[in-house]
Amino acid sequence: MTEYWGHSYTWIGWDELGLWASSTAYLMLKGRLRCAQYPIPNMRIRSSANPGGAGHQWVKAYFRIDQHPMGGVIFDAPDDSGMRRLYVKSRLQDNKIGMFERSEIWAAYERHGLAAADQGLEGRRLERGGRRVLPRIQRCPYVAPIELPAHWTRFRAMDWGSAKPFSVGWYAVSDGELPQFPRGALIKYREWYGMVEGQPNTGLKMTATEVGRGIVSRGTKGEVLSYALLDPSAFAEDGGPSIARKLSKAGAVFRAADNKRVTQRGAMGGWDQVRGRLKGEVKPCSISFRRVRIQSGRFQLCNMTSRSRKM
Numbered sequence: 375m376t377e378y379w380g381h382s383y384t385w386i387g388w389d390e391l392g393l394w395a396s397s398t399a400y401l402m403l404k405g406r407l408r409c410a411q412y413p414i415p416n417m418r419i420r421s422s423a424n425p426g427g428a429g430h431q432w433v434k435a436y437f438r439i440d441q442h443p444m445g446g447v448i449f450d451a452p453d454d455s456g457m458r459r460l461y462v463k464s465r466l467q468d469n470k471i472g473m474f475e476r477s478e479i480w481a482a483y484e485r486h487g488l489a490a491a492d493q494g495l496e497g498r499r500l501e502r503g504g505r506r507v508l509p510r511i512q513r514c515p516y517v518a519p520i521e522l523p524a525h526w527t528r529f530r531a532m533d534w535g536s537a538k539p540f541s542v543g544w545y546a547v548s549d550g551e552l553p554q555f556p557r558g559a560l561i562k563y564r565e566w567y568g569m570v571e572g573q574p575n576t577g578l579k580m581t582a583t584e585v586g587r588g589i590v591s592r593g594t595k596g597e598v599l600s601y602a603l604l605d606p607s608a609f610a611e612d613g614g615p616s617i618a619r620k621l622s623k624a625g626a627v628f629r630a631a632d633n634k635r636v637t638q639r640g641a642m643g644g645w646d647q648v649r650g651r652l653k654g655e656v657k658p659c660s661i662s663f664r665r666v667r668i669q670s671g672r673f674q675l676c677n678m679t680s681r682s683r684k685m
């Protein structure tokens with residue numbers, strides 16, 4: 375890409391943007407979108423992409439496809455560039471001319487199976503191969519705004535990361551009092567995902583002290599947590615205080631989670647628990663993993679949970 379240094383363009387086009395594993399080349403060329411000689415008001419970049427590919431996740435995050443899956447929403451870029459972004463959803467059958475002239479495309483998708491047809495024909499960008507695939511459920515696991523009972527058990531769980539994103543989730547456990555939540559259902563009502571916006575799998579590189587203060591600031595007055603669990607590796611003390619100790623000094627106290635696999639009792643890993651809840655197979659709580667889609671001080675839309683579990 376260095377051959378484009380020093381160049382200037384008023385229009386840039388990308389074909390199959392998702393084949394680029396990172397946004398580095400895209401952002402580099404974006405810096406060449408300029409014109410010093412004439413005041414051109416409508417300089418722009420246009421890109422096309424199909425679901426999947428090495429850059430699936432960064433493309434999806436950059437254009438906020440998780441937040442606007444149907445497309446058509448123009449939003450200001452968060453990088454202070456003054457530019458705006460727009461995702462336009464399209465399906466294979468939207469190309470009336472191409473489908474009429476190349477009907478073999480339909481047959482090709484059918485030969486690749488339902489997954490390929492599901493992505494290509496419907497333009498779905500919410501899934502890609504090569505990662506843990508969780509079961510698709512028919513009903514979206516969001517619920518309408520509601521006040522959760524104060525006496526419900528609540529807890530916090532965290533996976534540490536610095537160069538890679540950290541993830542903090544706040545959960546409530548239903549006792550069956552509300553009919554829409556079976557007894558034992560988990561409701562994720564808040565999350566904090568330490569990712570650079572538009573750059574999936576790139577962490578904020580915050581210190582443990584900064585993260586601890588951020589966790590405390592995101593709590594609400596009167597909120598009582600029965601316990602808080604943290605990745606056991608964060609308790610390692612290698613030549614100095616552990617990550618867990620630094621978090622604790624900042625006010626975010628955790629205990630080490632147990633992530634051992636119990637082979638004598640079958641697959642009991644974390645991903646198996648999530649899959650089981652999505653399918654309703656976890657006993658005695660045959661329930662679904664639920665999130666709360668509420669944009670208020672009490673609840674959040676957990677976009678990163680959706681991205682990570684590939685709804």
